[in-house]
């Protein structure tokens with residue numbers, strides 16, 4: 001009987017999934033009630049659907065009419081379908097202390113990110129937020145993936161994921177975003193998303209399935225090539241206060257996790273150190289950075305005000321923390337902790353995590369304990385000495401393009417030079433993976449680092465590691481790091497048994 005009921009229940013859930021999402025109203029009312037606030041952004045002016053590009057632009061243009069001196073709208077590029085990508089620049093005072101980058105809509109089916117940012121832009125002009133407004137110079141991309149957003153689709157128009165493209169930079173929107181962000185050089189860089197609470201794995205649990213009970217998950221980078229003082233400041237001055245603040249307002253919060261299965265065995269994967277995604281990429285280019293996941297994908301318009309408010313609260317808490325700790329932030333970003341080693345490979349911690357779920361059958365919350373691969377606590381298993389410079393042969397165009405999009409400081413040899421450098425030599429022939437990942441066939445190859453004296457031509461580019469964005473060089477150029485340019489076959493490994501770029505110790 002119980003089984004038949006559960007079966008009927010999942011059918012009913014599926015029928016209602018299309019317009020109101022999968023979640024029964026009883027659960028929404030009990031665990032995810034709407035906050036008692038008024039939000040006047042475009043999606044809240046209509047009964048269904050979300051803000052489109054045209055509505056966003058007219059919202060922004062109206063705000064600009066109200067604040068013509070402070071707001072500037074720049075165009076940083078075009079979507080694949082030819083829609084202009086706006087960057088909202090705000091500067092009200094000449095005494096700004098910090099630069100902040102905010103972006104939403106990188107995944108097109110995560111609408112509370114864009115809506116929350118639009119809400120924030122209108123709120124910061126209210127008199128009570130004047131100090132906050134004046135403290136920062138702002139650069140805001142409310143809708144990063146316009147084509148995806150208008151289709152309510154996670155991916156860009158060519159089917160690729162903009163948040164797997166932060167090192168390989170093969171999607172035109174990613175290149176525009178990376179150039180704009182790296183030119184702006186933010187101190188604080190925040191990326192807003194939504195997550196799917198009713199993952200397939202969870203729906204197979206319990207009588208009628210479970211879903212995540214969290215309103216917000218927080219993903220700050222644990223990548224060991226991000227300076228330690230920068231990671232500590234992010235955790236202690238930003239993540240911890242936000243967690244306390246959200247909890248005190250009745251919003252449930254957890255470190256970011258996702259699920260995976262191994263041999264039919266479900267486990268959690270917590271945290272992330274992947275430079276292919278925003279939080280780590282932004283941190284490696286010298287910003288205090290976090291990716292926020294709001295509970296939303298698959299819910300339609302359910303709890304949309306709560307989700308938009310959650311986005312807003314995350315941003316506001318981080319901005320207030322930044323005001324409070326401005327000196328410490330600047331000190332850490334300008335004097336990153338020394339690390340003589342570049343971390344090539346790491347190992348996750350293994351532990352058990354208790355997570356809070358909602359039960360679709362009982363309509364109550366329940367906690368479950370799952371084995372966890374925890375990337376929040378990484379141990380380095382392979383390292384090599386940090387070089388002082390990377391030297392790039394002028395023929396390596398695909399590499400030079402990407403370094404130029406990151407806008408890294410460098411100089412260029414005016415004449416040929418003979419130097420003792422370290423080259424990367426392929427240990428044995430290395431075949432790319434037969435399985436396509438994000439438009440490429442990845443390669444995971446082993447290299448020897450060999451000291452040799454060579455002649456480098458005029459036009460060779462020299463990039464110092466010791467610069468604000470210098471840590472990104474380690475992750476994109478060391479070929480055996482997980483998200484390096486070589487791992488994405490920006491150059492084919494077998495065609496370059498010796499790589500056309502070098503380390504200068």
Ligand SMILES: [Zn+2]
Pocket residue numbers: 106107110163193194
């Ligand atoms: Zn996302």
